[in-house]
Amino acid sequence: MTAALFEQVAQELAPAGGAPEVAHGVLVLNIEPEAVATTAKALKERFGFDLFLDVTAVDWPERAPRFDVVYHFYSMRDHVRVRVKTRVPESDPVVDTLVPLYGSARYMERECHEMYGILFRGNDDLRPLLLYEGFVGHPLRKDYPKQQEQPLVPYRK
Amino acid sequence: MTAGNLPGHQRGGAFDYFTTKKDEFVGWARKFSLFPYPFVTACCGMEFMSVSSTPYDTDRFGAALPRFTPRQSDLLMVVGTISHKQAPVLKRVYEQMCEPKWVMAFGACATSGGFYQNYAAVPGIDKIIPVDVYVPGCPPRPEMVIDGIMKLQDRIAAQRHPIINKDF
Numbered sequence: 199m200t201a202a203l204f205e206q207v208a209q210e211l212a213p214a215g216g217a218p219e220v221a222h223g224v225l226v227l228n229i230e231p232e233a234v235a236t237t238a239k240a241l242k243e244r245f246g247f248d249l250f251l252d253v254t255a256v257d258w259p260e261r262a263p264r265f266d267v268v269y270h271f272y273s274m275r276d277h278v279r280v281r282v283k284t285r286v287p288e289s290d291p292v293v294d295t296l297v298p299l300y301g302s303a304r305y306m307e308r309e310c311h312e313m314y315g316i317l318f319r320g321n322d323d324l325r326p327l328l329l330y331e332g333f334v335g336h337p338l339r340k341d342y343p344k345q346q347e348q349p350l351v352p353y354r355k
Numbered sequence: 356m357t358a359g360n361l362p363g364h365q366r367g368g369a370f371d372y373f374t375t376k377k378d379e380f381v382g383w384a385r386k387f388s389l390f391p392y393p394f395v396t397a398c399c400g401m402e403f404m405s406v407s408s409t410p411y412d413t414d415r416f417g418a419a420l421p422r423f424t425p426r427q428s429d430l431l432m433v434v435g436t437i438s439h440k441q442a443p444v445l446k447r448v449y450e451q452m453c454e455p456k457w458v459m460a461f462g463a464c465a466t467s468g469g470f471y472q473n474y475a476a477v478p479g480i481d482k483i484i485p486v487d488v489y490v491p492g493c494p495p496r497p498e499m500v501i502d503g504i505m506k507l508q509d510r511i512a513a514q515r516h517p518i519i520n521k522d523f
Contacts, residue, residue, distance in 0.1 A: 337474040351442040352393040
């Protein structure tokens with residue numbers, strides 16, 4: 199059942215070059231950044247992946263393009279997960295927003311934006327969520343100094 | 356026999372007055388009426404619940420009645436990690452408390468930032484507000500909290516209260 203669904207999803211959505219794989223029971227699709235919105239739309243509307251679990255990023259400082267943007271989708275009908283990965287460069291870390299498809303993407307994209315600096319085109323509310331206004335940089339990038347603080351209250355002497 | 360007729364309780368009897376030093380009397384009164392404001396942000400809160408409820412019972416030290424407004428409290432207990440985003444809130448709460456006021460740093464995070472040393476956590480609340488007593492531990496044992504309260508009580512009892520001071 200799951201294998202058949204994965205087969206079908208991979209056949210329809212995986213690009214010609216990127217070989218789909220199954221890792222820890224999750225189908226992994228490697229796609230181009232431009233294909234994120236159409237892939238998510240197909241997953242939701244044709245294959246029943248109705249729950250948007252997460253979007254996050256992975257920083258590979260030595261690699262070009264530097265960032266992986268990683269999405270997870272869940273099907274409450276079939277109880278299976280799909281992971282969608284795409285690569286964006288440091289100079290233009292932009293992917294399309296999924297807010298029109300999944301309202302819950304709004305907050306996850308805000309968090310991913312402030313932590314990694316990924317821009318979600320079409321999400322009009324990318325204010326800091328866990329961080330605060332005035333915070334400079336993206337703390338989960340590998341080149342953010344791990345002890346650098348940006349206090350809001352001046353320290354006592 | 357009514358209470359007024361008990362031996363030693365008559366007007367002019369043995370318990371009609373007592374003598375003490377004013378400083379000691381004020382200190383004694385204050386040290387058993389600590390009204391804590393629990394500023395609970397993290398997992399140390401579980402230990403705070405443990406120490407303030409029956410088996411350990413900070414009420415024995417007069418420090419069990421939490422006031423959930425800083426204006427009515429005199430002991431600010433900072434229980435848990437303080438993030439940089441939260442620091443302005445903590446400072447404002449401290450400034451809203453009336454004198455006399457004391458601050459307890461409850462647990463490793465409030466004392467020094469604990470094991471956090473990153474973009475998010477304040478490395479000890481004493482960077483922001485003055486602290487009177489530090490209780491280390493992750494989380495501290497209830498005995499340590501009680502020990503901290505008793506040390507603070509000793510400190511309160513030893514404070515001087517001159518009739519004429521710089522403000523008056």
